[in-house]
Amino acid sequence: MPKEKKVKLTLKSVAGILNVSNATVSNAFNRPDQLSEKKREEILKACKELGYAGPNQAARSLRKGRSGIVGLVLSDSPKYVMSDPVANLFLQGVTEFLEQKSVNLLLISGNQPSLKSVVDFVDGFICYGAPRNTQLIEELSDADKRVVTVDFNIEGRSSVNIDNEQAAYQIASSVIDDAEQTTAILGLRLIDSKYTCRVHDNELIGVQHSIAHRRLDGYLRRINEVGGEITGEHIWSIPESSHLFAKDAAREALNSKIRPDVFLCMSDIIALAAMKEVLQMGLRVPEDIKIVGFDGINEGVRFHPSLTTVEQFSSQKGLKAAELFFEDSPESNITPFKIEIRESSQIQ
Amino acid sequence: MPKEKKVKLTLKSVAGILNVSNATVSNAFNRPDQLSEKKREEILKACKELGYAGPNQAARSLRKGRSGIVGLVLSDSPKYVMSDPVANLFLQGVTEFLEQKSVNLLLISGNQPSLKSVVDFVDGFICYGAPRNTQLIEELSDADKRVVTVDFNIEGRSSVNIDNEQAAYQIASSVIDDAEQTTAILGLRLIDSKYTCRVHDNELIGVQHSIAHRRLDGYLRRINEVGGEITGEHIWSIPESSHLFAKDAAREALNSKIRPDVFLCMSDIIALAAMKEVLQMGLRVPEDIKIVGFDGINEGVRFHPSLTTVEQFSSQKGLKAAELFFEDSPESNITPFKIEIRESSQIQ
DNA sequence: CTGTTAGCGCTTTCAT
């Protein structure tokens, strides 16, 4: 009867049974060079028979200070992030790289009150987007661990970004060439509101951490360049990239006394929501209104009319972030983007 | 200068500095009832000033045997699973529940060679779909941890399933009512092949663990019921739920001497891929060929013609799985499904 | 209510 699990199997107990010291068993598993090939085989075989699968990883990690787990800090709740196609692609990139490194991923909500509950379990963090709870940024900044940020920066840490200002400038340039055009900007979390609203003269939030403001800068640069004008009345702040919130903004814009003829949208989700509103009102895209998005999600290609956008190769960003995680010294990486001109902005 | 981090901050060192025993510091953080309110406040305040954020969680977990982390074992690589809309919804459900419980999720690939590297870090496992590496099933079965399986079963463990046989029977019943109909079944991993191929007379795999075989049973029950016939020549095995593999099967089926007029598909992804092939060949759905899927993904609603399918409420399954994880005794849960009749099967 | 102490299971010098 091999079902004789009286004593708990630990390195020590196993060593006792085999009549060797625990260091020897440990070495058999971790440092083949420290003992004879023969003895090692013997021990490993005996362990297998006993049903001892190897050193307890939690204890080992306590001792060595490394766990083989990396924490992925999300900008928001995992539920929300997973449902977002762009974030999803990013995650795919990260996991692809990590799986190949045999490293596991611990998901961490950006709403979590603190990283304390997880920090001791992980070898470091990859952080996708500035976490909603900004206290986490402090913790990340102070932590004595490896950190890679994506779509925002922390001084002295590795980061992965696209050039948001330049991308926004270029996509805006593809639809704006005339001071007389009326532009509406459907922005993402430009001000600290839980609801969709116009920016007016309100204070912009988190300017230092925010890709949204870099994109806004790019849009405005183009508008200024052609001698156009835009005020806070034509800039909306949408609290999250969702159809629901976006359509409110689009509707407000479309019902303005001076109807916009260009929509610059800070995500494809927003752009598609806006497009639906426009079409539903019986207006034509791009003849009446030109619409451009940001991100490059698949749905934008399939939609009719297809969506002009900034393709930002999210899964590449994920790959890169994971790669930087294993780099020895901090490095700021700028990943490429590509302007995709499609039907929503181009009159045939 | 508060930047005097000479000594490493641990429970012990902090206790030393504060001139109390380490048990007292530990109690201040973990068991408020064990010391006076006043002393507790004092200690907590002093810790904050010192920059000691609280007990090391890794050490604590080693000692207590609980970490506040649950492992999510995926059926396949995280990359693949994330890209699947059904799995994605499931993950959303799981994470929603866990976040509210302040528990973190560790992602574990179903291709991983063993759970050994993670088992000591987690309080247990939720397992979504039979992992591709079947050795993991053994480990899950033997592990001295809480386990919840989804879409498959392990004896003595909690599980969440829909009634696949019944769902398949019902959806088949909605399109099959005549012995003369020619049915093609586009199945998911029915045999152990890396490529799309007909089942012929080959041995079916993993019958005991597989939802695919339960669905097949349901389809066949209906076909028999109306006096119809089907052989392995009209049953395909597709290695994963992807457009790429699915279209091969659809094409083979459509080019058969006797062209099917019903496609029973084991996922919506497969069904949509098949539908595209059918339409591309100039055939009409549902007039020439009726197509039904399985899962209930959003794309199926938006597609034209919209897809008849089994809605299986994936995110509810995720919620339920997470809920069962915290239950004291094992429980087999059968979650509801709903047959959604849409355009792809119904002649107006 | 507070302090002492023995581990949780392991790795790693340092001797032998």
Next chain:
DNA sequence: ATGAAAGCGCTAACAG
């Protein structure tokens, strides 16, 4: 090449 022993940082039982 192998063994003894000191801790990684913490918690819980026990004694005071």
